[in-house]
Amino acid sequence: MPRPSLFRPTQRHPSLWSRPEERYPTYWVETLGSLPPTHGERWSAARGRTVRHFDPYRSKLAAAIARGWEGDLPAVGEHWLYLGAASGTTASFVADLVGPTGRVYAVERSLRPFGRLISAAERWPNLLPILADARRPREYVDWVPPVAGIYLDISQPDQVEILRENARFFLQDRGRALVALKASSIERGVPPAQHARRAAEALAVEFRVGAPLSLAPFHRAHYFLDLNRSPASSDSGPSARRSTRGSGSPGPRPR
Amino acid sequence: MAVALLLRAGPRLLIRDPGALGWEVLPWESGPSEEDPLPAGAIRILGRLSATTEIEVGSESLRRAVERLGRRARLAGSETIRRARATIPVPTDARERRFLIDLARARLEEALRDPDEVLIALAREEERVERALGRERNAALEFGRGGDPNVAAYAGRWARFRDLFEQHHRELSAELERAAQRVLPNLTQVVGFRAAARLLAQAGSRAALGRMRSARLQLLGSKRRPSPERGPKYGILYRGERMEDVPPARRGAYARSLAALAVIAARADVHTGRPVAPELKRRRDRRVESLRRGTRA
């Protein structure tokens, strides 16, 4: 177990800690949930705090941070809708980030991971499991309020359309979305990077979209997209504001 | 024209009565279920509404609850719902959490009692295991088979573990086959149990499978995007019964025919339960023969 004094607070989020290692820092998140951890990740407890390793190989959000993404993390007190929560690995970290006053509504449709998601929800006071198909938001409109952010990680060919439809029902006017895009084998002859760019362009109608960030080597053919709903676009399509943010370089990247 | 809006928010009901100011927030505790009857307060408010007031609701289950009281209701649009909910703060409290966790349990239990859902879960599980096993086999092929005794001993142990994994996959497949024969007897005979189960999983539900048209079913599960020129010719049906008996250049044509037969079989399974498979299998096999001989059937 690492020595606790080595953990350093980060500026971007009060629950996110970093620990310098040989080549790159590792990231750790102070946990709200009770131990044991959700998926056997490393953890460390000291001075009343318990942090869990935010492993870039296990979580695409952690991979985005490791790859130098500098956008806004889910913030304390926010409500998030998490689509494709599986057994709750990343969803539990998002729950840690939004803290006890925030909420994560976690949608998953496969029965097996869902059973484990329920157990995670029992241990995280702000993680709420919903058994449903993300293609049919009408089926959970009774349970999910408007949210500050949507996190989408479902590796389906129609992932962009799924995000749009959910945004129509749930995303607040200035809401944002974080998307782990699977860009492999959607269309023959189109390289993943180009596929990711096309998805970003398709979303630029209603969102300000940052450049897609490759998640290699942690997740092959996966890209991370950081989207902001432009305030104008929800009423008046044509006058939607142009991208002002995130269109340049996605920040420094290790390797 | 006056419109009343009813939205459910977990253990609460939100009502905007056009005759009153603002929103009513009523506790709605009978759940957790989607078919809960409306709370008494809501029934009173609905009773006060004039006959010309239209009623909009957030979800299908809420519509059913209103219609059980003899009033007609229609679904509100997504934008209406989003805007309305943004104007009324609803507490997110321990009550909401308990409600949603209990609902999640109830839904999971209900799904596990439903043979269709169990078949879908088995189909996804089998696909995952099959993929993992494929990776194992490839890795084993690439592993050096040199003369070194340590390497050989290691490879031997690894092979034994792989055998156990193969065994697990066989058992899982056998269970999948039994479940598919029970739930989709016709489709299973026409396209094979693995393809039948995956088609159901991809369609999402028995009702969706029963509505599926042949062109859509042919491409179901294809990872590529349809396109007029170089679009995919098959998805799940690539693993369909007798595909390997068809010359590679004719497999697209076979997938098209198989999809047409599969639609008939699936509709029979979903709607009538009539045994149409024997006839469909005859047509399928005739089609295979003609594609093999290179004649048009």
Ligand SMILES: C[S@@+](CC[C@H](N)C(=O)[O-])C[C@H]1O[C@@H](n2cnc3c(N)ncnc32)[C@H](O)[C@@H]1O
């Ligand atoms: C890559 S995994 C998600 C991993 C998870 N986000 C994490 O990092 O911990 C994708 C999940 O999406 C789920 N999924 C796929 N299609 C879905 C749909 N239409 N609705 C809901 N969940 C879906 C799958 O069952 C699977 O569990």
